[in-house]
Amino acid sequence: MQRYCILILALWVLLSAAQPSRNATSSSTFGGSATTTTPPNGGASIGFAFQTTTTTPGFSATTTTQPPPQTPQPTQAPVAFPASSPPAANGPLPAGANGPRLKLPPPMPSAWPGVDNAVLLSGAVLADPLVTDALAYVKSVVPESVLAIPPSTQIDPTGPATIYNSDAVANCYWPKGPCVRANATAYYSPDVYACPQANTWGITYDDGPLYINGTNDTPDLLNHLKQQNIKATFFCVGSNSIKWPDQVYEAYKEGHEIAVHTWTHHPMTSLTNEQVVAEIKYTEAIIYKSIGLVPALWRPPYGDIDDRIRAITWALGYRTAIWTTTPLRDTGDTAGGSSDAREQEILGNVTQQFFPAQPGFVSLQHDISNYTTNVAIKILDLIGQARSSTPPTIGVTPMPVGQCMNIQSYQGSQTPPSGFVPPTPSGLPSGTRNGNTTFSAPKISGAVGCGRVVVSILLVGVVVVVLVVMVVFM
Ligand SMILES: [Zn+2]
Numbered sequence: 001m002q003r004y005c006i007l008i009l010a011l012w013v014l015l016s017a018a019q020p021s022r023n024a025t026s027s028s029t030f031g032g033s034a035t036t037t038t039p040p041n042g043g044a045s046i047g048f049a050f051q052t053t054t055t056t057p058g059f060s061a062t063t064t065t066q067p068p069p070q071t072p073q074p075t076q077a078p079v080a081f082p083a084s085s086p087p088a089a090n091g092p093l094p095a096g097a098n099g100p101r102l103k104l105p106p107p108m109p110s111a112w113p114g115v116d117n118a119v120l121l122s123g124a125v126l127a128d129p130l131v132t133d134a135l136a137y138v139k140s141v142v143p144e145s146v147l148a149i150p151p152s153t154q155i156d157p158t159g160p161a162t163i164y165n166s167d168a169v170a171n172c173y174w175p176k177g178p179c180v181r182a183n184a185t186a187y188y189s190p191d192v193y194a195c196p197q198a199n200t201w202g203i204t205y206d207d208g209p210l211y212i213n214g215t216n217d218t219p220d221l222l223n224h225l226k227q228q229n230i231k232a233t234f235f236c237v238g239s240n241s242i243k244w245p246d247q248v249y250e251a252y253k254e255g256h257e258i259a260v261h262t263w264t265h266h267p268m269t270s271l272t273n274e275q276v277v278a279e280i281k282y283t284e285a286i287i288y289k290s291i292g293l294v295p296a297l298w299r300p301p302y303g304d305i306d307d308r309i310r311a312i313t314w315a316l317g318y319r320t321a322i323w324t325t326t327p328l329r330d331t332g333d334t335a336g337g338s339s340d341a342r343e344q345e346i347l348g349n350v351t352q353q354f355f356p357a358q359p360g361f362v363s364l365q366h367d368i369s370n371y372t373t374n375v376a377i378k379i380l381d382l383i384g385q386a387r388s389s390t391p392p393t394i395g396v397t398p399m400p401v402g403q404c405m406n407i408q409s410y411q412g413s414q415t416p417p418s419g420f421v422p423p424t425p426s427g428l429p430s431g432t433r434n435g436n437t438t439f440s441a442p443k444i445s446g447a448v449g450c451g452r453v454v455v456s457i458l459l460v461g462v463v464v465v466v467l468v469v470m471v472v473f474m
Contacts, residue, residue, distance in 0.1 A: 089296035089319035154270035160302035195360025195404035207368035209247035238263035238283030245423035248290035257400035260298035267304035292416025324361035357395030
C-alpha cells in the first residue's frame with residue numbers, strides 16, 4: 001500500500017509540474033498554432049515585444065516573447081512605416097472649440113451592453129458616465145444645427161436599409177451616391193476612402209473578431225497574415241470584442257491596427273445622438289480593455305454615415321474610414337451568397353482588379369463568418385503566389401489604413417500604459433470603476449471551455465491508465 005501511495009504522490013507532483021506550461025500555451029487553442037506563446041505579464045510591466053519584420057506604430061519593445069514559428073517570407077518587403085511620428089488621425093479642433101479633446105482613456109462602464117446585435121443600446125446603458133460625459137462634450141463642440149439632423153428610419157431591424165429623413169445631398173449621406181467628404185470642415189476631418197500613394201492597398205477586415213474552432217476564423221486569418229507578412233486594419237465590433245477580447249489583443253500583438261466598428265452594427269444614421277455616442281464609446285472601452293489603446297479610426301457599418309455622424313465621431317476623436325468605391329474595392333464577400341461559384345468569382349475579381357499597379361485604395365473584407373474569412377484567407381494565399389511568381393504578378397502593397405494614410409492608429413498614447421495586463425483566453429480581468437463598482441466581462445464560452453475540458457479528460461485518462469498498470473503489475 002505504501003508503494004501505491006508513493007507512486008500516486010509522484011504522479012501528482014509530475015502533473016502539478018505540468019500545470020504552468022499548460023497555462024503558458026493556452027493561447028494556442030485560439031491562435032491555431034501550437035507554438036504561440038502568451039506574452040509574459042503579471043501586471044508588473046506592460047512592455048511586450050514581438051517578432052515582426054516591420055516597424056509598426058503603437059509597439060514598445062522592452063521585453064521579448066518567445067519568437068513565433070518561422071514562416072516563409074514574401075519576396076516583396078512591405079513599405080516601412082515612416083520613422084517620424086505620424087500626425088493625429090482626426091486633425092486639430094477648430095478655433096473656438098470648447099477646450100481640449102475628451103479625456104482619455106475612457107472611464108470603464110459600470111456594466112457592458114449585451115451581445116445581441118438586434119437589441120439597440122438603451123436604458124441604463126445610455127445613463128453611464130461613459131456616455132453622458134462624452135455626449136456633453138460632443139454638444140460642446142458640434143454645432144446644434146448639425147446635431148439636429150434627423151435620424152433616418154431603419155426599415156429592417158437587422159439590415160442596412162434606411163429611409164433618409166433629411167436632405168441626403170446636403171448632409172452627404174453615404175448610401176446615396178455614395179457621398180464622401182474629401183475636405184475638412186470646422187467639425188469633422190475628411191473621410192478616408194483611398195490611400196493617397198499609388199500602389200498602396202489599405203487592407204481591412206470588418207465585423208470580427210470571430211472564433212469558431214481555429215479554422216476560417218480570426219485566429220486562422222491572423223496566421224495567414226503572418227505567413228504573408230501583411231499587416232491589416234481590423235474594424236472590430238464591440239459585441240464580438242467582449243466575447244473574444246484575446247483575439248483583439250492577438251491581432252494587435254501581431255502588428256495589426258485595431259479600429260472601431262460600433263457595438264451593435266446598426267446603421268448609424270438611424271440612431272439618436274446619444275445612441276451614436278454609446279455605440280462608439282462602449283466599443284472604444286472594450287478595445288481599451290483588450291489592448292490598452294484608444295483607436296483613432298472608425299468605420300460606419302454599411303458605410304451608413306452623414307454629416308451628423310461624421311461630426312459626433314470626430315468630436316469623440318475619430319477619423320471616419322470607409323472604403324474605395326471608385327473603382328469598387330469591396331470584395332463583395334457578404335453579398336451574392338456563399339457558393340463555391342461566388343467564391344471563384346470573388347477571387348478572380350480580386351486577382352484581376354486589386355493586384356495590378358494602380359492608384360492607392362482601401363478594400364473591404366470581413367472576418368464575420370466561416371465563409372467570408374475563408375475567402376479572405378484564399379486571397380492572402382493568392383497574394384503569396386503572386387509575389388513569388390517570376391516576375392511578381394502583384395504591383396500593390398497591402399498595409400494598415402493608418403500606415404497608408406500616414407496617420408496615427410491610436411488617440412493619445414501609441415503604446416499601452418505601464419501595468420496593462422492583456423486579456424486572457426478565459427475572459428477579461430475583473431476591474432473597478434471609481435474604486436467601488438466591480439464588473440467583469442462575460443466568461444468566454446466554447447473554445448477555451450472546450451480546451452480545458454479536453455486537457456482535463458487527458459489528465460484523468462493518464463491517471464486511470466497509470467492506476468490500471470499499477471494494479472495489474474504490482
Ligand atoms: Zn460591418
